[in-house]
Amino acid sequence: MPSSTCLRRFSQLSLDNASYAPIASRNLLTTPQASCFSTSRARYANPTARKGMVAPPKRGTKTLNVKKGKSAPGRDTGKRPAPGERKAMRKRIVLSNINALEVRTLKDLDKANVLSKNNEGQVLGLPNEVVDALRAVEAFKTTQGWSLFRRPATLYRKETTEVAELIKQVEEAGEGQKKTIRRVLIGDRMSGKSTLLLQALMMAFMRDWVVVNLPDAKDIVIAHTEYAPLPNSNPTQYTQDAYTAALLSQISKANEAVLQNLPVITNPTLPIALPSKSNLKQLADIGAANPEASWPIFNALWAELTKPGRPPLILAIDNLSHIMRHSAYLSADVKPIHAFDLTLISHFISHLSGQTSLPNGGLVLAATTNSNSPSSPAMEFSLEVAEKKRYGGEVPRWNPYKHVDERVTSVLRDVEVLKVGGLSKEEARCLLEYYAASGMVRGRVDEGYVGEKWSLAGMGNCGELERVAIRMRV
């Protein structure tokens, strides 16, 4: 039998008990006497005084408004953009600023002078057709400062001349001794590695080479495009049809002038029929239009390009460290797929490691990055060893407590590096004078100014120089 206290408690329960002040429930005396289970109180309550509404705030006093939703104060009420619009906005490449002054003394590069040694230490303009081609292979990056100047122009620094030398070596090699030069670009953050890659592509375009550029290795391995196992491959390799088709369309668009003049001379067996007397541009376009056949067509295109008598090739990749590890794709038994098992990457890697050479000569370039690089201890170690071998210094020893990726070390065993360092003061001066001539730097560019900016930029780091001169401090 329940106790009397319990019964009394039960009788005092009211439907709207929660509306009482908290003290009321604790103090039995102040509890209003209402009959149990009655709805009369709510029914006969004053209809004007709504629940939860106290007296209106005094005139002139500020009240705290913590409402959420439509009537909340200070809310961004703008319409939301359409799907894809934001990313397009973020990835937009702007290559011209109509407000910037036109530099009268700016000379253009052309086919004859692009490899010349005399260009060193000068800012030179890029011709329009090359700009279009570079845009097609996505060589321009959003982080670079192209959008501030009237038209794209680039500084020929010491490292650029080195790359020009390499290209000249490839071109001047005689028949039968064609060279495949492999280089990995290393250097500090913002020191101009991607820009140097762009300059190499630019020279290749101007010298009528065929350019194959993988603009960002990250896009290949982050599993944003479809993949499928390659039939009859052991160990299993994986093709990326959509990505390969996009790459083929880039190749076709960027190298249009060269590929149009190269007829198909082999008789490739392709899933899609090729019209007779077609050229390589048509071949690439068919691959771009049919993603399911893109990998065989890429192979056929490559076989065509490596036939004797074809132009030299340049093969480039940016963000190297992304492919030196497991990709984000999963195999059928839910194991991560190593990036080297993706067909496109294994194709590139076989050229970077020197396993396959380019019969018509060519350049294989890979740029590392320090802004967005997943850690790959094997790659870092291999590149450090290569750097010490090339530029001197004590060769480091492998830390035995780190996991070694044998596939990576075997690829990068005998690769050479090209270090992108800081600008010299003369180069910095030339760049700052170009900024001033474009109207971006206001004020006199004299020795003191150059020295100040050069020092602030960490002894001539190219990106930092741009930052201190025209970006952060206007």
Place this chain on the structure above:
Amino acid sequence: MPPRLNILSFARSIPYRPKSQAQWHVQPTIRAAPSQSRAFSDPKDPPSTDRSTRIGSQPLPDVSEEAAKTAEIKGAQGPELEKGTPVGEVVKGDKAAQEKLPKIMQDALKSKMSASGPKGSRSYSTTTTPINSGSGVELGLVDFHLATSTPDVPGVKFGLPTLPIPRDANLKYRYDPVVDQVTNLLMRHGQLSVAQRNMSLILNHLRTAPVPTINPSRPLIPGAPPPSHLPLNPILYLTLAIDSVAPLLRIRSQKGAAGGGVALQIPVPLGQRQRRRTAVQWILAAATRRRHRGSGKGGFAQRIAEELISVVEGRSAVWERRHAVHKLGVAARANVVLPRKR
């Protein structure tokens, strides 16, 4: 279209003239500057003084000391004793005195007179030349050259600065005052560097945006430069936008002064900094209400920049706000309490 700026003043030759190696002079690794100050541990007197009491046994003072004493007697200013005696200058042109010099100084004099290089027969140099001059060797010390000539002001090692010292020479006042103020108003949660990045994005957006068209019904402040000059001077652009919409006054509500529980609206003039602050806050509020189109970090900066452009072009709602405040101020001008005239 006529050129917006004097282009010729900017056009300057780009080609780079390589510095010839001959200009590079070998600098000592340790830069020994002539010491201008004496350490506390130095003896008070030069070594030539003797502390013997008898005048006759004291050694004769050296040339400089003698000259100093003579000058003191004459009431003129003699040579400074702490710098040592410039023996070379003293014996200049005095053959007899030169013969009495120590051998090393005589050799130095002779070599200076003949003005020839080192005597050796080597055709090559044995000194090292830097690989790329000025990058590794100087370790970031900019323009650190040994003062070749003695400064004309004694006690100042690097010469006196030219006066007046520019305002932005101080670390704390290196930015333009408007830029500084707007940056601080942009700052949220004390994140100054984020605000600074936003500020630089705003200025870059102003630089790349097309030239604004001025609305004649919304005139900018008098003395504003033509709009074609604005994009290349983004700080001026920013200042112009802010100063143009800045209200001249604010309305202070004096409670109970009007009687009957109504607050009395009193217009109060604002100072320049306060005016700018009000304008920036209006602009920020208007920018927040704008449509956000992109993604990533630069969105807010872009909206603020667009709002600034629309202010200059007279499209912004901030102008209405300024107008309303001024109208209210005019209506309430009778409430202004002026100091009583005597």
